[in-house]
Amino acid sequence: MKIIQCVPNFSEGTDLAKVEEIVSVFKNKPGFKLVSYEPDHNYNRTVVTLLGEPEAIKEAVVEMVGKTTSLVDMNVQRGEHPRMGATDVIPFVPIRGIKMKECVKLANETAALIWEKYQVPIFLYEEAASSESRVNLSDIRKGEFEGMITKIKDPLWKPDFGNAEIHPTAGVTAVGARAPLVAYNINLDTKNVKIAEEIAKTIRHSNGGFRYIKAGAAELVDKGIVQVTMNITNYKKTSIYRVFETVKMEAKRYGVSICGSEIVGLVPLEAITESLTYYLGLTEFDMTKVLETHLLDK
């Protein structure tokens, strides 16, 4: 049996009636599970996590794009998170019994259906990208919805599916395939966001840090703390514990303590066992020692 994860993000996180209507396409469908959906008021964005069979998920996600296209008008949408479309991004992630190549194919099929049914132009990204310059989602999204009106007319930014013109209300959508990532935030016991920014620089790849870390800083105003917020794009090569201990070490420079950390969304079991192995000095330990692993084959 083939299992994928799909984490579509759409640009509505404040009007909860609309969020419910959009998410309704994922409820009580055979072949996959709606694991969670997390509307974020400040971001004005909702992250959905689906797990199950590729075909069933593809169909439901296309249906979701129909809903967001009719319910979200990007001309009036405002929020703290960068965005370029009513459905902003749809990544397919291989989990079990399926190769990356098949997820790339799935991304192409999904993109074709979205253009055909709703006339929303599609950029393919990450492993599904048609060129090096489209691998990083942030490069595609630069300029956001407002900038895309002209950007899409540049021959360098001709969409992979659809015409060189944005959908008037739904903008454009990125569809891609990627390895599982870990979304991980570390809390610092200070109100000074500059400290989080400085530490983010030391750990992220783009400034000389770990190869598989993309990191930034965030203020949690209501809690009076700041966060180093990151994606670990390859948890097999950059472990959670290593980043945690490094951030702790760097925070000492500023006389600041770590006050907890959080995993956003789902984390693969292998990432968990790897970090616990470090802390307990476990010998010959991996996910095959976890009881539940043996229930997955049944």
Add this chain to the structure above:
Amino acid sequence: MKIIQCVPNFSEGTDLAKVEEIVSVFKNKPGFKLVSYEPDHNYNRTVVTLLGEPEAIKEAVVEMVGKTTSLVDMNVQRGEHPRMGATDVIPFVPIRGIKMKECVKLANETAALIWEKYQVPIFLYEEAASSESRVNLSDIRKGEFEGMITKIKDPLWKPDFGNAEIHPTAGVTAVGARAPLVAYNINLDTKNVKIAEEIAKTIRHSNGGFRYIKAGAAELVDKGIVQVTMNITNYKKTSIYRVFETVKMEAKRYGVSICGSEIVGLVPLEAITESLTYYLGLTEFDMTKVLETHLLDK
């Protein structure tokens, strides 16, 4: 679907041809999985781990007792591990969709079948025990195979199934039901086994330590180190990390370092997430955040 774990222990760990013949009853059977079997030469004992449906496991385990009864003669069996029968102990552990009460019933059914088919007397233990004095396996096993010849004639030690007479070559067997436990060993960088014994005393319940720890000491002569070896009988109330950090703290008294630890057999996911939560200070983290958890319901 009901899932149990069963961890039968039999008293052969040196003659690998015999081990293979005994374990063959678990291979390619529908309804359950042979997760592992670990023959221990010094112990002259093999621990088998099965996972799957109760009825299928019950039948195969009874078949195994037939094999051990014909292949293992306790009159000549010698090993470092205490033992009282060719099949020494058969614990049933509820995992998913099944209550302890049902595992107690399963233990009773298995015991009846073993006596009926092979005339091996059975003591029920732990949750299946018929009296307080039979809850602890070590109380039942006291005197071992050799002592059981007379012990079994004491009205206090009349077996729960069968006559007050041991099987002439296979001795007696304990069959029980219990909660999942974690078998966990912590390595100390010293050759002095007295230090491991002293530390084991500080953590085990019987000497004033943690409520759900049974611990002892072991020498790993070939590695030149010693071990605090334990069973965590309720990992929800006595966490792995807490024992590890306590042993580390106690070891400092002797100027000894921890040089790793090991989990023997399988560990429930919940025990893993609980300990990692401590080390990373994770907020709102439990096994539902682990991707694989969501594949179990399918």
